[in-house]
Amino acid sequence: MKKRGSRRGKSKELLPSSIENLKTNLQEAMHNNPDFQMQEFETGSQRMLVFYISIIVKKQQLNNHILTPLLEGDKQWTSEKLSNALPLGNSVAQTKMEEIVDALIMGSVGIYIENETELLTYPIPDQQKRQVDKSDKESTVLGPQDSFTESLTTNINLVRWRVNTGDLVTEKMIIGERVPTEIRLMYLKSLANKEDVQTMRQRLQDLVVDRIEDATPLTYYIEDSSTSIFPQFYQTELPSRFSYSLTKGRVGVLVDKSPTGIMAPTSLFSFFESTEDVYMRWNVGSFIRILRFFALIISALLTPAYVAAITFHYEVIPTPLLTTLGSSRAAVPFPPVFEALLLELLIELLREAGARLPTKVGQTIGIVGGIVVGQAAVAAGLTSNILIIVVAISALASFTAPSYLIGSTIRVIRFPLILMSGILGLIGIMASICFLIIHLLKITSLGRPYLLPMYPFVGKDFSKTFYRLPYYFNFKRSYSYKPQDMIRFPKKKSRKMKDIDE
Amino acid sequence: MNPTNLTIKPTMRIKAFYLFFIMTSIQTGSGIMGVPRYIYMQSKQDAWISVLIAGVLVHIVLAAMFAILNHYENTDILGVQTDLFGKWIGKLLGTIYIIYFFFVLLSVTMDYIQVVQTFIFPRLSAWVLASVLVLLIVYAVMSGLRVAVGITFIFFFLSLWLLVFLYKSVTYMEITHFQPFLSASPLELLQGARHTSYSYLGMEILFFIYPFISNKEKAKLATHLGLGMTTFLILLVTVISIGYFSPGELPEQIWPVLVLFKIVEYSVVGRFDVLVVTEWMMVILPNMILLAWMISHITKRLYHVQQRKVLMVVAILLLIGAGITKHEYFILQFINGVAASGFWIAFVYPIILLPMVWLKGKWKKSKKAGAKT
Structure with missing residues (x-):
């Protein structure tokens, strides 16, 4: 943020100023943007300025919740009074031009009362987004059908409702020097391997790039080996798959403007796992999973063998x-x-x-x-x-x-x-x-x-990777990725074998 | 700092569990393809007794190796040799190991190339096959011991299924081929046991890999089991070969084990031995990779040269060596030479070394006690 601020380079004291002064300053800072609108009002003896970029704010909210209370009944306003009186949350008091411009670009409305020392911005962004839709890239027969959309808030909402525990951490980061993109690092605090979380956080923080196009290119920046043909992070558009991985102790990353969630660490075999295997009965699920491994071998080797x-x-x-x-x-x-x-x-x-x-x-x-x-x-x-x-x-x-x-x-x-x-x-x-x-x-x-649990050999995880077993065998999480808490649920006491006709 | 003991980074250590696979894989390679013939030529239908004798002797050698290594804190044979004989003789002996391992590697490569030329591509140039194998070796050894061990481990299971298809030849075995029982003289039996040595070569890897093992208390069990597995495999193919081939036929077969698979036929696969020879690449590759790793590792330990550079030199020499040899007779002679020298280096040397280590230890103790009083 600082870097972009310094690029515009304004150091002169901005407020308090007259409405006219502010108007020219703003107009200049916004590069005469045709969508930038400034409205001047007078209530009582005061003059005030309301300004915003018209196409990215919600017009209805602006009218109902800002302009109406502001202009009703000729009140005397101060900035402090204003922030208490308007029913919209998170108003921000601003004094610097760079920050004001940043807020405006993010869909805020600015209000300035003449001769005050600060002005207020209210974020009422109007983001266009797609409805939560059925997934078509990774369709499943059983289980939840919804998929991520391009809106980060929607995506977090989908995951939050699925993993509704206070344990879920979403760390906010901004990546991109020229066009900043918000990303969220998500994991379960008492479960995810701390080393994994730290590695992922470090890689994201160290990333210097002008702009990330989408979640998929982001993985290419932060994955282990860029030369390999094999994907090293799992990418999915299914919130169910994403949450499933989180609850297994993996680390997830959501990127704003992208309908793809990233999960890591992953192994080659997890690319052949579907959440559907979990919804199926264990024997049917095993069959289908083994079938997929066969399919892998067939698709790679049949034509060459011929x-x-x-x-x-x-x-x-x-x-x-x-x-x-x-x-x-x-x-x-x-x-x-x-x-x-x-x-x-x-x-x-x-x-x-x-x-x-x-x-x-x-x-x-x-x-x-x-x-x-x-x-x-x-x-x-x-x-x-x-x-x-x-x-x-x-x-x-x-x-x-x-x-x-x-x-x-x-x-x-x-x-x-x-x-x-x-x-x-x-x-x-x-x-x-x-x-x-x-x-x-x-x-x-x-x-x-990448070949866990095959090498290094973790035999106990085979029932989670290559085939599946009835639920009471799976009372532990996978050893391979060393989650903080191994036990999923207490092991059932082995039932005494009943004799025939007992 | 004591130059004898090695400190290995925790991330580079491997578990004792993998010693089983390392042991079996480095021994089971090109030797086992032809071993029944060599033993049979010495002790005839009692060849299987020779195998058992050899198995027992090899276990004794292994125990001696462990005794030598456990005498020190965490070292390999190079450290032991330096400790016993001083810097220069230690270096010389280490160099002998390097040359010896290179010749073993070369013999394995030449042998496999010859097998492929005999069974699949009679007119394919040895250069092509040699370069394919060398490229794979270089690519694998580049990532160090952990990947080499991983390859050993995975390829072990990927080639284990070959055993299943021996069943067909088992059904054709003749019990009369084993009679009369115990007709070979004890000397012939021992001669036969000695001729298994090429198939047991490679167990020296323990001398070099031991410092890398993280849980040493389990190393003995895993290694002995691995050796037991090798003995079992050699015994299995020897018994089946004696029973399957008629007495006059077995000495004629250079690779009787591969021929055993010829009888297998299905409605989708005609000549099964072609698949076996192909699959055999997974049997010999771990072998070659471990050997190449050892060569590069020893050279680095002795002369402080980058492992990468050593590997490149080894690759080029191997390519040239395997590329220019053409005559079957020469290859057989070469393998016999390697087997003979391997017998002394791998089996006799540790037995000689052990008393020396003990004596040195005693001498040191008495010296210490003398210094105290």
């Missing part, structure tokens, strides 16, 4: 299957790598086009692209229909990840994998897998290993 087998290792394919594959590939003039890359590219094009186009057109494009082009490509002998199945399955599998970010990471990883399998066959795939695992072992999230 390419490797068709290019180099026919002997791995049993003879009956080989004849099927051979007849389907008989007319295709390209090498398998090229064929696979072509089709993968087609799928990516469809996905990207589908994301950009309006919903109604998007469906049409999906049909035209997927069915018509696919069919035609096979009929024309450009690709084999088995490869189309393979590519479609792996594309489908990549969309099962509950986090859009990790889904796109996997889709990108597939291309180098296909290339490697085209060059070195199975050995190339294996080398790439080894490389990926080494890479995953190297990266951290907020200083904690």
